[in-house]
Amino acid sequence: MLKDLDQMTVFLGKHKTTVHSEPHEKIFNVKVVRFHIRYNIPTVHNNDLALIELKRPAEDKYRPICLPQRKDKYLPNTVLTIAGWGGNHESSPLNHFLQKADMNVLSYDACKAKYPQWFNKRMICVRNEEVDACKGDGGAPLMRLHEGRYYLAGVASWNSTQGCRNQGEPRVFSAVPSSLIWISNRVKLDVA
Numbered sequence: 569m570l571k572d573l574d575q576m577t578v579f580l581g582k583h584k585t586t587v588h589s590e591p592h593e594k595i596f597n598v599k600v601v602r603f604h605i606r607y608n609i610p611t612v613h614n615n616d617l618a619l620i621e622l623k624r625p626a627e628d629k630y631r632p633i634c635l636p637q638r639k640d641k642y643l644p645n646t647v648l649t650i651a652g653w654g655g656n657h658e659s660s661p662l663n664h665f666l667q668k669a670d671m672n673v674l675s676y677d678a679c680k681a682k683y684p685q686w687f688n689k690r691m692i693c694v695r696n697e698e699v700d701a702c703k704g705d706g707g708a709p710l711m712r713l714h715e716g717r718y719y720l721a722g723v724a725s726w727n728s729t730q731g732c733r734n735q736g737e738p739r740v741f742s743a744v745p746s747s748l749i750w751i752s753n754r755v756k757l758d759v760a
Contacts, residue, residue: 576601578622580630585653586664594630596622602754604747614690616725616742617707619754633709634719640745642692642712644675648721650694650739652708669699671710674738682738690746692722693738710741720744 574597581592599622604615626632642648651668655661671694679693687693692710710722722741744751 578620580626583666584664585662592629594626596624596626599623604750606750613686613725613740613742614688615747615750617723617744617747619751633711634717635748635751636712636719636721636745638745638748640712640719640721642673642721644673644678646673646712647671648673648692648694649711649713649718650708650724651711652724654708669696671696671739679738679740683740686726687740690743691725692741692743694722694741695738 576598578596578598580594580596582590584590598620600620602619602621604617606615607617608614647670649668649670651666653662653666655663674693674695676687676689676693679687679691682693694710706724708724709718709720710724711718712721713719722743724739725742726740
């Protein structure tokens, strides 16, 4: 887990890992990390998400992603978008530029058949035949674009034991709608 919060920083406005400081980039220190109350690594990453509180507030120019509603469901073939700096292959270094890709939601039954011991209703399963989330994308957002705003559908959690970039292998995300009560209790939000 986390060893030293004083060594942890959050970058807002960062798009290139090769540029030391970008015009809109701000660096924030972390005050606290709150792991989901039911997160437990031996249970294959159930509730695999956390909230990070910054030591100082971010300026309004950094628009946060919207939270979904508890009732939100992602039907098979719904297109969701992932973004991250993960490598192109299991052994690749991080990408120099922020990457994004569209992924298609798979049915619960298809994912449960693929991962019968691990997949459950608190997870979202997606796939793209050509691209995938990979090493370095853990915790990356899975987003739904709706009426010009992005909503956080999921957080990158795990994939096949065969690694990433395998043709047709699903990627699994922690479903944010199923954790909204926990999130709202931690940040004092009114969640519909």
